[in-house]
Amino acid sequence: MNMKGISEQDVSLKDKFANKGAKVLKPTTEAEISEIVREADEENINLTIESGGTKRGYGGVKTAYDWTLSLSDYKGVVEHNVGDMTVTVRAGTTITELQNFLRQHNQMVSIDPDWPDQATIGGVIASNESGCKRLKYGSARDLVIGLRVVYPNGEIIRTGAKVVKNVAGYDMNKLFIGAMGTLGVITEITMKLRPIPKYESLLQVSVPEEKMDELKTLAVAIQDSVIEPVSLELVNPNLSKKLTGREEYMLLVAFEDVEKSVRYQEEWVENHKSESAFIQVIRQDKAREFWRTFSTLAPNSLTDGQTGSIQAILKIGSKNMDVFQIMKDSGTITSSVSIEAHGGMGHGISQYTLAGEEAEVLEAIRVLRKIAESKKGYAIGKHLPYKLRKEIDAWGEKTSSFFLFEGIKQKVDPRNTLNHQRFIGGI
DSSP states (O other): OOOTTOEEEEOOOOOSSOOOEEEEEEOSSHHHHHHHHHHHHHTTOOEEEESSOTTTTSSOOOSOEEEEEEOTTSOSEEEEETTTTEEEEETTOBHHHHHHHHHTTTEEOOOOOSOTTTOBHHHHHHHTOOOTTHHHHOOHHHHEEEEEEEOTTSOEEEEEOSSSOOOOSOOTHHHHTTSTTSSOEEEEEEEEOEEOOSEEEEEEEEEOGGGHHHHHHHHHHHHTSSOOOSEEEEEOHHHHHHHHSOOSEEEEEEEEEOHHHHHHHHHHHHHHSOTTOEEEEEEHHHHHHHHHHHTTSSOOTTTSOSSSSEEEEEEEEOOTTHHHHHHHHHTTSOTTSEEEEEEETTTOEEEEEEEEOHHHHHHHHHHHHHHHHHTTOEEEEEEOOHHHHHHSOTTOSOOTTHHHHHHHHHHHOTTOOBSTTOSGGGO
16 A cells, blocks of 8 residues: 555554554545555455544454554544534544534534543444433434445445435435444534524432432423423432532433523422422533533543553443433442443433442443343443453344344445444444
8 A cells, every 4th residue: 555645653452442453544535544445455454443542442352453544633624504504524523623613603513422522523423422412412313414434445425415404315324323433434424513502501409319219200390391401311329429529319400592591491490399309500601611521520441541440331221211210220239339320311321330340340230231121221331441341242132133234234344344343243
């Protein structure tokens, strides 16, 4: 390959999370990305794909790849249509970089993943990440209207469109969103935007552990009402203590709208909470600072050190109100494992951060997965050191539809060039 203009670096493969190649390539153009992928496919070279590198603990059982294709230098806004409220951005752009650009035009992309200063838009889309505000704004999959993707043979394709109202043909975007880079290299993303809210607030409603059901009653009442929170997040006592100093169950109820509307909704919550509940209201800059702190609490493969206790993150999906029972049941797990958890009403996605000795963390993961599956839910290991991923399948059991995933992978990437064994079932 003609490597002229492409940054190239040899690195050690000894790493806590694996999912890296002996050689790191950092292209700066889409043509260079296409050439790297095409040659790798022709020469049976295994590629692992990353941008910021925060998700190397997310899936994967290979000890090493031949090359790492890093999109960290392929960044920047390609096109911004202020009137239509859409933006097209390169995959290596961090969430913070994108939001800072859009803020100049009083717009935002309504996505709030962990570690926005490090996480890139390409990685967020490839893993279909979201945050606490998924309740109102949806996941990454809901915001994307178009992609540019490099197939394993080097062909560049475009899916979707650059306009919001587009209903022609199959929605090919969803094939690549959440596929963990196993079907193609996402190079550009076109997304819907929103105006920055004029006012925002956060209500922290907490109750003692024995009165957890009072929060459940409040959450049901909120969802049955006319008010529209952007988040309705249940927090367990360990995480609540870290955030506020109160070791109690807590409900994070956030509002974003014009001030009059936000104030009305705050008053509604205060009037409907139980008498024993403590409520703290923070607004504007203080609310934004809270969410910035919240986004940096969970570990990732850049912040989780090579030594010390084992840390793991489980993503648990369940029915809406099962979030309460799963979190309550998690309190029965051995006290030798620290568990910091939060889960969303309305969408049923929870995140559990575990820390402790290897054997105890593994057992806690098995117990949590069993609890989730007993409720017809699932538990995915979205941040696990390699030695844990060898012991327990990060993705869980194959589903009845797995043959469809496998068939698509074999059709698109028959040589297993891209992120081999990174996704469910080892595809």
